[in-house]
Amino acid sequence: MKNKILSIDLGGTSAKVGIVDQNGKVDINFIVENDMKNILPNLLEKIKEKLKESNFQYEEIDLIGFSTAGFIDHEQGIVRIAGNLNWFDFNLKDQAEKLFKKPVVVLNDANAAALGEFWVGSGEKYKSVVFYTLGTGIGGAIIINGQLIQGQHGYAGEFGHGGDMQHEIDCNCGLKHCLEPTTSAVGLSKAIKKFWLKNPNHSTLSYFPNPQEVEMVDIANVYKKNNFPQDLKDLIITMYKPLLNHMALMTKALDPEAILIGGGGSKMGDPLIDIIRTGLKPLLLPVYAADLKIQTAELGNDAGIIGAAYYALQKEGK
Numbered sequence: 001m002k003n004k005i006l007s008i009d010l011g012g013t014s015a016k017v018g019i020v021d022q023n024g025k026v027d028i029n030f031i032v033e034n035d036m037k038n039i040l041p042n043l044l045e046k047i048k049e050k051l052k053e054s055n056f057q058y059e060e061i062d063l064i065g066f067s068t069a070g071f072i073d074h075e076q077g078i079v080r081i082a083g084n085l086n087w088f089d090f091n092l093k094d095q096a097e098k099l100f101k102k103p104v105v106v107l108n109d110a111n112a113a114a115l116g117e118f119w120v121g122s123g124e125k126y127k128s129v130v131f132y133t134l135g136t137g138i139g140g141a142i143i144i145n146g147q148l149i150q151g152q153h154g155y156a157g158e159f160g161h162g163g164d165m166q167h168e169i170d171c172n173c174g175l176k177h178c179l180e181p182t183t184s185a186v187g188l189s190k191a192i193k194k195f196w197l198k199n200p201n202h203s204t205l206s207y208f209p210n211p212q213e214v215e216m217v218d219i220a221n222v223y224k225k226n227n228f229p230q231d232l233k234d235l236i237i238t239m240y241k242p243l244l245n246h247m248a249l250m251t252k253a254l255d256p257e258a259i260l261i262g263g264g265g266s267k268m269g270d271p272l273i274d275i276i277r278t279g280l281k282p283l284l285l286p287v288y289a290a291d292l293k294i295q296t297a298e299l300g301n302d303a304g305i306i307g308a309a310y311y312a313l314q315k316e317g318k
Contacts, residue, residue: 005312006061006102008043009109009304010034010068012084016301017047019056020309024120026302028054039085040099063316064104065308066092067112069139074154077106105312109304110139110157111148113262113297116307118143121299126257130250131297132159134265138180138187138243144254148311159250160184165242168194183243185216185265191239192219203231220268228271237279244276248283251292262297269296 004027009016011034018029030050035042048058070082077093079085096104107115114131117123123131127146133139138160142149149156160180161173168191169181182191196202196211205211207222207229214222223232237244247259259276266272273294281289297303 004060004062005309006047006064006100007305007308007312008047008064008066009112009308010039010043010066010085011109012069015043016305017043017050018302018305018309019051019061020306022313024116024306024310026306028056029302029305036086040096044099061102063309063312064096064100064102065112065305065310065312066096066104066106067109067304067308068092068106069109069137071153071155071158072106072108072111074105074107074111074150077104079106080153103312103316105308105315107308107311108139108141108154108157111141111150112305112307112311113139113299113303114141114143114157114260114307115148115310116299116303116305117260117262117297118307119310120306121303122295122297123258123260126293128254128256129258129260130247130254130256131157131260131262132243132247133263134183134185134261135263136184136186138184139263142250142254142256144256159246165246179242179246183240185263188236188239188265189215189219192235195235195239202235204229204235207232216265217267220271223268223271228274233275233278236275240275240279244279244283247276248280251280251284251288255288257291258293258295260295260297262303266296272296 005020007018007020015032019027032046068082071080079087079090079092092106093104110133123129128144131141140157140159142157161178164177165179166182170176171178171181181187193212208214277294
């Protein structure tokens with residue numbers, strides 16, 4: 001039995017790091033700022049320093065789970081594309097094992113967050129879930145009958161890009177009409193501000209003294225403060241229509257027990273769930289909608305490190 005997993009959720013500017021046990025309990029967690037010219041050696045050095053401060057011996061670690069954004073070949077541990085780290089066809093598993101001297105597994109960060117929620121968070125009571133992260137971008141993951149669906153290359157769950165989903169804001173991925181530019185936590189505020197410029201007399205403008213400066217957190221706060229006004233709810237549903245269409249199609253294709261929402265956008269909480277549920281209702285047959293649960297994630301910043309530990313245990317810890 002593997003007892004202690006070092007989990008590293010590697011972002012563009014910093015890494016969330018934790019020591020996780022075989023039950024999903026986070027014993028220690030901290031953040032390491034990235035040295036972009038020396039990412040892995042800097043990580044190892046800073047992690048050992050932090051562990052020493054916490055009276056934890058590096059030798060106690062059995063496995064390492066890495067999660068990062070981008071297109072990840074989970075089986076080989078190769079980061080095919082991670083623009084925020086400037087990694088292209090980078091064999092993270094091989095390089096990390098040489099440096100850290102431990103078995104390493106690698107997966108996409110949204111997949112890791114979904115697995116964390118599935119293991120000990122909001123998805124714990126379900127066998128089949130579709131997971132969306134609404135943050136700077138949109139990520140996703142699919143878990144069916146307890147198994148993470150990875151696809152041929154490990155790219156399954158890249159919900160934010162592809163298709164002809166909207167024509168308001170071009171995506172910077174190389175395709176134009178993706179979900180992400182208008183329905184991520186960052187994208188929603190951009191889409192609403194563009195709508196207001198086109199509709200300068202819209203009733204929802206009265207809630208915002210400086211409408212062209214609002215972010216999603218401002219929209220969420222104003223929505224709650226004004227007792228959930230119907231006109232603002234309708235506007236958010238309209239802006240979310242590409243995302244809602246995607247959720248409806250995924251529900252029909254996969255028949256999950258639940259849709260879980262993570263990322264910064266999920267901090268809106270129950271009002272967001274009500275908006276999504278209302279917007280989904282006309283897009284789903286009752287046979288799908290009746291039992292479908294929609295919930296926000298519970299684990300916050302720990303979801304990725306817990307999920308990376310779970311994946312490491314599944315792959316290497318048996």
